[in-house]
Amino acid sequence: MFDVTQSLSNLKGIGPKRKTVLLEHGISTYYELLTYFPRRYLDRNFTKDIILKQGDVVTLLGSIVDSYIVHGKKSRLLVGFRTLNNERINLVFFRGVNFFQKLFAIDKKVVVSGKLEYFRGYQILHPEYEFLSDADDPEDSIHAGRIIPLYPSTEALKEDGLDSKGLRKLIHQVLEAGTISENLPSKFIKKRKLLGRDEAFRNIHFPDTMETVQIARKRFAYEEFYYFQRLLLYKQRERQKVKRLLWPLPKSPSRTNLEKNLPFELTEDQKSAVTTILSKTNSDSPSAFLLQGDVGSGKTITALLVGLHYIDNHIQVVFLAPTEILARQHYQTIYKFMGNMPFLGIELLLGGENKKTRAEKLSRIKTGESNIIIGTHSLLQEDVIFSDLGLVVIDEQHKFGVDQRETIRAKGKNPDILAMTATPIPRTLCLTLYGDLTLVNIKTKPKGRKPIDTRWYKEDRRAGVYNSIRKYVSSGRQCYIVYPLVEESEKVDLESCTVAYENLRTTVFPDLKIGLLHGKMKSVEKESVMEKFKSGEIQILVTTTVVEVGVDVPNATILVVEHAERFGISQLHQLRGRVGRSDLESFCILMTGDSISEEGRDRLEALVASNDGYYLAEKDLAIRGPGELLGVKQSGLPEFKIADLVVDRELLDEAKEDASSIPLDDPNEVSELRIRFSEGKFLFAN
Known part of the structure; x- marks a missing residue:
């Protein structure tokens, strides 16, 4: 056995220059070198004595x-x-x-x-x-005539002779130094038929066959998942050490009053969600939940019903939304339900407000006069100080970074967290990302909602689509026409949206009232356009993905998505949720050109075939992978070196079961977990 945490300086061929360049790539110890896994393999078992064939x-x-x-x-x-x-x-x-x-x-x-x-x-x-x-x-026997690994490389590494060949030489030296000690409980290695750690390292770097690579990879993927689950247990334990300072009331007169006056009946899932969340808030430690509900399932009213238990005890509730449009929508929805209870003090805080208005709002928030505070990133600013913040509701929470979520939480008095998402997240991702949250699902839609009729048409059907829009709009319905807008081509996309709007307004539908909405417009312009659309003054709204979440216009029953092949499944499903918000028949038309990739075809066919957000999320995960699905920058996805959330789902379940079955009482493990928690790494040196 040898110490894998020792410095690379002990290796032959590592001078100051190489040591520096390796350090720049996060490699300073034997362990970090061993876990610099190959990106792929070449079968260099030479092709001998064969007739060459094209x-x-x-x-x-x-x-x-x-x-x-x-x-x-x-x-x-x-x-x-x-x-x-x-x-x-x-x-x-x-x-x-x-x-x-x-x-x-x-x-x-x-x-x-x-x-x-x-x-x-x-x-x-x-x-x-x-x-x-x-x-x-x-x-040369480690470089040819066998399956050889190719490592991630850069120009800096290559310049110092640390291409794949150079790295193989160093790793071979480390493996020749002795046996690597085990770090997983032996009972789980036996139970899950895993390779021992030493053998796994040898087989992943110098395999005899591609089958041995997969067996070694399975070992390390399990190890990452196992210690990640141990980390979640540690996080839960740390959270439980924090004591609750503010207690919601078990019974809320405001909630009873609201439920009595609702113009619709709550679904069983909504009632169950409220009960589940409230049952956890009677513990002496703050709780954290993920409320997951498909588009149009009624998450906002569910969160409000929970929030009233806090407000009736003079505890403030915050609704944090990613866009102004969604924040305004929440404000209008909550105000509509609670307008007859002015004592509640509902506040909307957005960016770009004049100093006097903002100062007045901040004063009401600080003194506790405002109990429900709704806003965007402006709520994260230093001048926002709460009186007694006890519940933070974060909508479309994957659109906020980890730091942003922590900033708003830190403004409260050990508040409970209710994260909400209308993007159904596959179970595997939930286990991984939100394993330390209590998962609450709302699957049923409000009564009377009809499934949305989704169709995929190519350019040759455009005239027919326009005729259908004219027919429905002339009979009193409204329509969205959505154009893609992505960072890389934002300027071009915005231009094509604006040009299309002019063409629709002047040539295609000159007799209809058409509006334009996109994220670059000033707040007051956006608000004006949305008000006109909601009131029916605008019949057709040409827009970008700014309407993806939060826009609720029950009379809008047609959604046309242009260049639909450029959207992911989850985003298309989100957009589709802008219609079908009443008992009226609704349509989603996906428009594409004639040339479309096989992956694009898979996505669009899935949308046409199903209205089930959970099924579509699984499909999206399989096609795009977790990073693309959630947006790597904001998702908070753990940085697994080798485990794959799509390929290794069963392994994740097994690791979770095993990790939860033994107590977290070894001081050394807890110390290591604390380090891993700060670094976001899940392969352990020891």
């Missing part, structure tokens, strides 16, 4: 015989490579011509891999390559 992917050992540049429409470098069987193959490089001409010196011994093509003889375009020693170097 289209075959081959790995060949040979040497360089010549090289020359061919000038033409596009210059290219031809490097003559001769195999052990005396076959000549041209290695062709269109990029980096001068660099590769110097690199591929005559008589150099090299292994090349790639797809064999035929053009005036056999050739491989931009092959994978690795040079071998001229002498019979025993070290």
Whole structure:
């Protein structure tokens, strides 16, 4: 056994320069080097004694015989490579011509891999390559004639000889130093048929077969999940140490009054959600929940019913929303329900308000005169001080970063947290991201809602779509036409939306009232457009994804999504939720061009086939992966080195079961967990 936390300085070939560049890449110990896992593998079991065939992917050992540049429409470098069987193959490089001409010196011994093509003889375009020693170097056995790992690399690493070959040499040295000790309980290794740690490290870096790679990978994926679940247990335990300062009332007169006067009947899921949340708020530690409900399932009223138990005890409740449109929507919804109870003090705090208005609002919030405070990121600013904040409701909570969520929480007196999302999150992600929250689901829609009729049309059906819009709008309905808007092409997207609006207004529907809404408009303009749309003054609203959440216009029954192939499943489902908010028949039309990728086709067919947000979320996760699905920057996704939330779902369940089955009472483990919690890493050195 040897200490994997020792410095790389102990390795042969690590001088000050290499040590510095490795440190810049987060590698300073044996352990960090061992967990710098390969990004992929090349099968360099050489292709021997075979007849070369066009289209075959081959790995060949040979040497360089010549090289020359061919000038033409596009210059290219031809490097003559001769195999052990005396076959000549041209290695062709269109990029980096001068660099590769110097690199591929005559008589150099090299292994090349790639797809064999035929053009005036056999050739491989931009092959994978690795040079071998001229002498019979025993070290060459770790670089060729076997399955070899390729590591993530950068120019800085390559300049210091730390390409895949250089890294393999260092890792081989570490593995030769001795046996690596185990860090998982032996009963779980046996129960889950996992490789031991030492063998797993050897097999993931120097495998005999690709099957052994997968077996080693499973071991490390389990280890990451296991310690991540232990970390969640630790977080729960730490949270339980914090004592509750503010207590919601078990019975709320305001809630009773509101329920009595609601113009609709609460669904069983809504009633159950309120009961579940309140049952947890009688503990002496603050609680944290994730209220997950499909679009239009009634999360806002559910959160309000919970909040009234706090307000009746003079405890403030905050609703934090990601956009002004959603914040205004919450304000209007809550005001509509609670307007006959002015003593509650409902406040809307947004950015860009004049100093006097903002100062008056801040004063009411600080003195406790305002009990329900609704706002955007403006609530996170330093000048916002609460009197007694006891419940924080964060809507579309994955749109807020971890720091932002912590900032608002810190403004309260150990408040309870109610995170809400209308993006149904697959169970695997919930276990991972929100394992320390109590999950509460609202699956049923309010009574009387009809499924939305979703159709996918290409450009040749546009005239028919416009005729249908005219028919429905002329009969008193309203319509959204949504254009994509993404960061990378924001300017172009905004322009196409504006041009389309002008065309629709002047050419296609000159007799109808059309409005334009996008995120670059001033707040007062956006508010004016939305008010006109809600009142029916605007019949067709041309907009970007700013309407994705929070806009509730029951009379809008047609949604047309332009360039629908550019949206993810969850985003399309969110957009679709802007219609179907009454008992009227509603339609979602997905428009695309004729050329569409297979993945795009999968997404659109899933939308047409199902209105179930939970099914669609699973589908989206399978297609795009968790980072894309939630937005890596804001999602708070743990940085797993090797575990995959899509591929390894069963393993996550197993690790969770095992991690929860043993007490968290080892001081060393708790100390390590505390470090891992701050670093966001889940493979343990010890």
